[in-house]
Amino acid sequence: MPTTGHQKEIEHLLLNQLHFDPKNPRFSRYFANEQPETDIIERMIKNENVQELMGSIGEQGYFAGEPLLVAKDGKSRYIVVEGNRRLAALKLLRGELIKAELPSIAQLRQTAKNIPAQDVPCIVFEKRNEILRYLGYRHITGAKRWDSLSKARYLEELRNTFFADLSLTEQLKSIAQEIGSRPPYVAQMLTGLTVFEHARQNKFYGLRRVGEDDVDFGVLTTALARPVIAEYIGLENPRDIAAEHLNSDKAKQLFSWMFAEDEQGYTILGDSRNISKLAAVVANPSAVTTLKETGDLDTAFLFSDGQIAAFAKVLNVADKKLREVFKLTSDISEFTDEHLQQIDNIVNLSEDIQSRIRKTIKRRKDALDD
Amino acid sequence: MTRIPLFQNLDTLPRLNHTHQWADYIELLALTSVDQLYSRGYLQETEGENEDVARDMEDVDFDEENILSTNDEGDEKLSRRWADIKTCLHSRQLRFRDAWPFELKDDVIYTKANSDNGLHRLYVALLLASSLRYITKKRHQAITTSLETIGYRVFCQLMPAPSWIVKPFGAHHADGYQGTLFNKITQLAIDLNTRCAAEQDDFKQGDSGDGGLDLVAYHPMGDKLGHIPIAFAQCGCSLQDLEHKQLEAHPANWRNKIHLQHPHANYYFSPHDLRQNSGRWDERLGEVIMVDRTRIIYLAKNYTLPAEQVDWSHVDEAMNTRRSLYA
Numbered sequence: 001m002p003t004t005g006h007q008k009e010i011e012h013l014l015l016n017q018l019h020f021d022p023k024n025p026r027f028s029r030y031f032a033n034e035q036p037e038t039d040i041i042e043r044m045i046k047n048e049n050v051q052e053l054m055g056s057i058g059e060q061g062y063f064a065g066e067p068l069l070v071a072k073d074g075k076s077r078y079i080v081v082e083g084n085r086r087l088a089a090l091k092l093l094r095g096e097l098i099k100a101e102l103p104s105i106a107q108l109r110q111t112a113k114n115i116p117a118q119d120v121p122c123i124v125f126e127k128r129n130e131i132l133r134y135l136g137y138r139h140i141t142g143a144k145r146w147d148s149l150s151k152a153r154y155l156e157e158l159r160n161t162f163f164a165d166l167s168l169t170e171q172l173k174s175i176a177q178e179i180g181s182r183p184p185y186v187a188q189m190l191t192g193l194t195v196f197e198h199a200r201q202n203k204f205y206g207l208r209r210v211g212e213d214d215v216d217f218g219v220l221t222t223a224l225a226r227p228v229i230a231e232y233i234g235l236e237n238p239r240d241i242a243a244e245h246l247n248s249d250k251a252k253q254l255f256s257w258m259f260a261e262d263e264q265g266y267t268i269l270g271d272s273r274n275i276s277k278l279a280a281v282v283a284n285p286s287a288v289t290t291l292k293e294t295g296d297l298d299t300a301f302l303f304s305d306g307q308i309a310a311f312a313k314v315l316n317v318a319d320k321k322l323r324e325v326f327k328l329t330s331d332i333s334e335f336t337d338e339h340l341q342q343i344d345n346i347v348n349l350s351e352d353i354q355s356r357i358r359k360t361i362k363r364r365k366d367a368l369d370d
Numbered sequence: 371m372t373r374i375p376l377f378q379n380l381d382t383l384p385r386l387n388h389t390h391q392w393a394d395y396i397e398l399l400a401l402t403s404v405d406q407l408y409s410r411g412y413l414q415e416t417e418g419e420n421e422d423v424a425r426d427m428e429d430v431d432f433d434e435e436n437i438l439s440t441n442d443e444g445d446e447k448l449s450r451r452w453a454d455i456k457t458c459l460h461s462r463q464l465r466f467r468d469a470w471p472f473e474l475k476d477d478v479i480y481t482k483a484n485s486d487n488g489l490h491r492l493y494v495a496l497l498l499a500s501s502l503r504y505i506t507k508k509r510h511q512a513i514t515t516s517l518e519t520i521g522y523r524v525f526c527q528l529m530p531a532p533s534w535i536v537k538p539f540g541a542h543h544a545d546g547y548q549g550t551l552f553n554k555i556t557q558l559a560i561d562l563n564t565r566c567a568a569e570q571d572d573f574k575q576g577d578s579g580d581g582g583l584d585l586v587a588y589h590p591m592g593d594k595l596g597h598i599p600i601a602f603a604q605c606g607c608s609l610q611d612l613e614h615k616q617l618e619a620h621p622a623n624w625r626n627k628i629h630l631q632h633p634h635a636n637y638y639f640s641p642h643d644l645r646q647n648s649g650r651w652d653e654r655l656g657e658v659i660m661v662d663r664t665r666i667i668y669l670a671k672n673y674t675l676p677a678e679q680v681d682w683s684h685v686d687e688a689m690n691t692r693r694s695l696y697a
Binding site: 046047048049051052102103104107147148213216217218219222261262263264265266267268269270271272273274297298 | 389403409410450454456457476646647648649692
C-alpha cells in the first residue's frame with residue numbers, strides 16, 4: 001500500500017467547498033472526458049447504492065477517522081479524489097442535492113439520528129496524482145471495489161503516470177504491489193483493456209447491436225484469461241498487453257459470438273459460464289467451422305474435444321464424491337432403507353454406464369479388427 | 371385483522387444458478403423497492419452481506435497459472451453474474467416489449483408496472499408464481515391457483531369453444547370435476563367416451579387430489595365413439611420439480627388410469643422464463659408441449675386475453691409494495 005497523507009494534518013473543509021471528481025475511474029465508461037456533477041450524483045444514487053452509506057452515517061454519525069482525500073482546484077475549491085460516495089451521502093443527508101431526490105433519500109434524511117456537520121475532515125493534497133495511488137488499494141483489493149473496466153482503466157492510468165519508465169515486468173510488479181494483487185492479474189486486466197480499446201476504436205468492428213454498453217469487460221477478460229481464446233485472436237498469451245499481432249477478423253468473430261445479440265436479445269455465447277465451451281470450440285478448427293456455419297455453440301461443442309474432457313471431469317468428481325461417501329460410512333452407525341435404495345440406484349446407474357462404455361469400446365475394436 | 375405479509379426473505383439471494391431466476395429476483399426487488407428501481411451496486415452490497423451463496427454455482431474454472439487472486443475472482447464472479455442478468459433483462463425487454471413492466475437503462479432496471487395494463491398484471495402474476503421462495507408460505511395457494519387460472523384461460527384460447535371443451539381437473543376449481551380422484555377419473559372417462567383403467571382400490575381412501583393433471587381439453591367430434599383429439603395439461607411453479615412434473619400429465623403416467631384410444635397431447639404451463647441467454651431451453655424437456663412465461667405472454671397478446679381475467683389481489687399488493695431497503 002502506498003503511503004498517503006500519514007504525515008499530513010487533517011483539515012476541516014466546508015461541504016460546499018468540496019466537489020466530485022470529474023475523472024472518477026468508477027464512471028469512466030459512461031463519460032468520455034469530464035463527468036457532469038448532476039450525472040455523477042444520479043449514478044451514485046441509482047447505481048452505487050449511496051443510500052446504504054447515508055443510512056450508516058445517519059445512524060452512527062460520520063466517522064472522522066476516515067478523512068476525505070482532496071486535491072486543490074483553485075482558491076477555495078477542492079476535488080474529492082477519494083471518498084466521492086461519502087461526499088454524496090453527506091450532501092444528501094444535509095439536503096444539498098434535492099434535485100436528485102428519490103423516496104429512499106427523503107426517508108433516510110427524515111429518520112437520520114445524526115445530520116452531519118457542515119465541515120468535513122479532509123486531507124488536502126496539492127495535486128490529484130498524489131492521491132491516485134491510494135485508490136487502487138481501496139477500490140481494487142479493498143472494501144469498496146470498482147467494476148472491472150474501471151479497475152483496468154485505473155491500472156492503465158497508474159502505469160502511464162508513475163511507472164512509464166520501467167520495464168514491463170517491473171511495471172506489472174510495481175502496480176501489483178501497489179494494489180495488493182499479483183502481476184498476472186494486472187497483465188490480464190491490461191490485456192483485456194487493449195483488446196477492448198481496439199474494438200472500441202474500430203467501432204466494435206461494425207457488428208450490429210454491439211456498443212460500449214453491450215460489451216461486459218469482466219466477461220471479456222474472463223474469456224481472454226483462457227489461453228486458447230487469447231491465442232485465437234492473435235495474442236501470444238492472456239498476458240500479451242501490447243497485443244501486436246491482434247487479428248481484427250478473429251477479434252470481430254469473438255465479439256460477435258460473445259456480445260452480438262439477435263432480434264430477441266440472445267447471444268451465441270449465452271451465459272458467461274459457457275466460456276469453457278467457447279474455449280473448447282476455438283481450440284478445434286472443425287468446431288470453429290461448425291460454429292461459424294450454425295451459430296450454435298452447443299452444436300459446435302460436439303465437434304470439439306471438450307465433451308470428452310467434460311466427461312472425464314465429471315467422472316473424476318463422481319469418483320471423489322463416492323470416496324467421501326465411503327469414508328463417512330465408517331463414522332455412521334445408523335443407516336436407513338432410503339440410504340440403501342439410493343446406493344442401489346447408484347450401482348444400477350454405474351452398471352448401465354459401464355455396459356455402455358464396454359459396448360462402445362468393443363465396437364471400436366471390432367471395427368479395427370475388420 | 372392483520373394481513374399476512376406477501377413477501378419474505380427478499381434479502382436472500384437465489385439458491386440456484388439459473389440466470390432467468392436471478393433476473394426474476396432483480397425484477398422482484400425493483401418492483402417492490404421504494405424507489406422502484408434496482409442496479410448492480412445494490413446487488414454488490416447484498417452479495418457482500420449474504421452468506422447464502424448459490425449452491426450449485428457452475429463457475430468458469432481456470433488453469434492454475436491463470437487463476438486470479440481470491441478477491442479479484444470474487445469481483446469477476448459478480449461482474450459476470452451481473453453481465454448475465456443484464457443480458458437476460460435486455461432480452462426480456464426485446465421479447466416482451468410493452469408487456470414487460472420494467473425498463474432497463476444504463477445498468478439500472480426501473481419499474482413501470484401499470485395496474486391498468488392487463489399484460490403487466492399477467493407478467494407480475496407469473497413473476498410471483500416463479501418466486502415462491504420469496505412469498506410467505508400461507509400466501510402460496512392463492513398464487514399457485516392463479517397460475518392454474520392463467521393456464522386455464524390460455525388453454526381455452528388454444529382449444530377454442532364451441533368445438534373444444536376445456537375443463538379444470540385440479541383440486542381448486544368448482545366448475546371442474548368433483549369428488550375423489552377415482553370419481554374424477556371416472557367422470558373424465560365418460561366425457562372422453564372411453565373407460566377407466568384404474569380400480570377404486572388403486573387410490574388412497576379419500577384421495578381428492580388431481581393425480582398430476584390440472585386441465586383437460588377434448589374435441590367430441592360430434593359423436594360418442596371415442597378416438598378423439600385430447601390434451602392434458604399440468605401447471606407448476608417449482609423450477610426444481612419441473613423435470614418430473616412436466617411428465618405428470620404425459621400418457622405414460624395416465625395409461626394405467628384411463629384407456630385412451632390414442633395418446634393425448636401433454637402440455638405444461640410454467641411461469642418461469644425458461645430460456646438461456648443463448649435462446650435455448652434452460653431445462654431438459656421431455657415429451658411435453660412447454661408453455662413458459664414467454665409463450666404465455668405471447669399467447670395472451672395474440673388472443674388478447676381480457677384484462678379483467680387477470681385480477682388477483684396478490685398482484686395488486688405486489689405492485690403497490692414500496693419496500694425500504696434501509697429504514
